[in-house]
Amino acid sequence: MEVFVQQVINGITIGSLYGLIAIGYTMVFGIIGMVNFAHGDVFMVSAFFALIFLLVLTSWFGIASMTLALILVMVVSMVLTGLLVWAIERVAYAPLRGSFRLAPLISAIGMSIVLSNFIQVAQGPRNKPIPPVTREVYTLWQGTNGYPVNISLKQIIIWVVTALLLAAFWYVVQKTALGRAQRACEQDRKMAALLGVNVDRTISLTFVIGAALAAVAGTLFLMYYGVVVFSDGFTPGVKAFTAAVLGGIGSLPGAVLGGLLIGLIETLWGQYVSADYQNVAAFSILVIVLIFMPQGLLGRPEVEKV
Template identity: 80%
Template sequence: MEGFLQQLINGVTLGSIYGLIAIGYTMVFGIIGMVNFSHGDVFMVAAFFALIMFLVLTTWLGISSVALALLIVMVISMILTSTLSWAIERVAYRPLRGSFRLAPLISAIGMSIVLSNFVQLAQGPRNKATPPMLRDSYTLWQNAEGFAVTVSLKQIVIWLVTAVLLTAFWYLVQKTSLGRAQRACEQDRKMAGLLGINVDLTISLTFVMGAALAAVAGTLFLMYYGVINFADGFTPGVKAFTAAVLGGIGSLPGAVIGGLLIGLIETFWAQYVSADYQNVAAFSILIVVLIFMPQGILGRPEIEKV
């Protein structure tokens, strides 16, 4: 029972990170119908931004408060990553928006390779580590044999940040003029343009918002694991895409629910089956969902217009 509770805590934490990345996938797909396969590498670049800024703040500028340093790092990483994503959309995606459907997909894969190889050349192929951050932990339960169920301060921070951001972005999409413009572009971009909506600006802002969430996820990932590698964009990115499909691509709450489910599947599989095949378990879920429930948990069936 204690092992189950501990893996439940770990799975929710991992799933929260996946959910933040998955929101970027689901927002872009919902508006322009394209899977942004470079989004995982944008997350990885954001984690390197966070690493560099954290080391600059704590080592060179002498900021001793880890909480303050993390807050500054998160804000700067969001700005830099959003700028990068805006440039990617302008250079790699916008010129191909009217092309055949495979062209943006190929461009996205190519941009993913560019980002991954650039970071490998700039930072090297080895793992980059940070000093330990937020090391406090709290014991929730301890049995007679001494096994304790614990929750760390890092995990609590990840849960709170995910909940706050999901609420904020849901409000933005549902209650603001930008959200109405995004939903209008999702339904019919041509008609939205005829009604006076700046479609190009709306799509660019959607990329920026998704990248900002990826920056937060990258900062939390670095805080939680304390290490990052240039190849760490692919696997979390594909798992986050799996989460978006599982939750219903196009649904913000669905992306987070899918992320939580993927995180729980991974951790429980590692606990009760084998840690060597936890990635197989996560990707098998994608295959099953695409076959039996392609619209996902909270997604809506796509209606073909004729």
């Protein structure tokens, strides 16, 4: 029982990160029907932004408060990643809008390779560590067999930040002019343009928002594991994409739900079945869900436009 609860806590933590990344996939897919395969690598680059800025803050400026450092690092990483993705979108995707469907997809795969290889060359192929942000661990209860159920401060930070960010993001999508424009573009881009919405800019901003959420995930990922390497974009990226599809691509609550499920499935599978086959489990679940529920868990069935 204690083991199970412990693994659920771990699963929700990693699942939150998947959920944050998955939103970027699902929003971009919703608005222009494109799978942004570079998104995983954007996540990895954002972790490097965080890493560099954290080291700058702690060693050059000697900021002792880790809380302050973490908040600053997160904001900087969000801004830099947002700018990077805005540039990527302008250079690699926007010129291909309106061409055949596969063109931006190929372009995104290219961008993904560019980003990971650039980091490999610029930052080296080895794990980059940071000093531990916090070692605080709270014991929730001591099991009868002596096995404790722990939750670390890092995990609490991840839960709280994710929840706050999702709430803010939900507010933007539901209540602001930008969010309404995004939803309008999702349904009918031409009509939105005729009402004065700058569709091109709305699409760019969608990419940027997705990138900012991925940057938060990147910073939290770095804080949680303490290391990052150039190839770290791939597996979390693919898993987050899986989460988006599992939850129903295009659906925002679906992306979060999918992320949490993937996180839970892989940790529980790792505990009870085989740690070596964690990834196999996550993707097998995806296959099974897609066979029986092609729109994903919360996805709307495709409605043909007249």
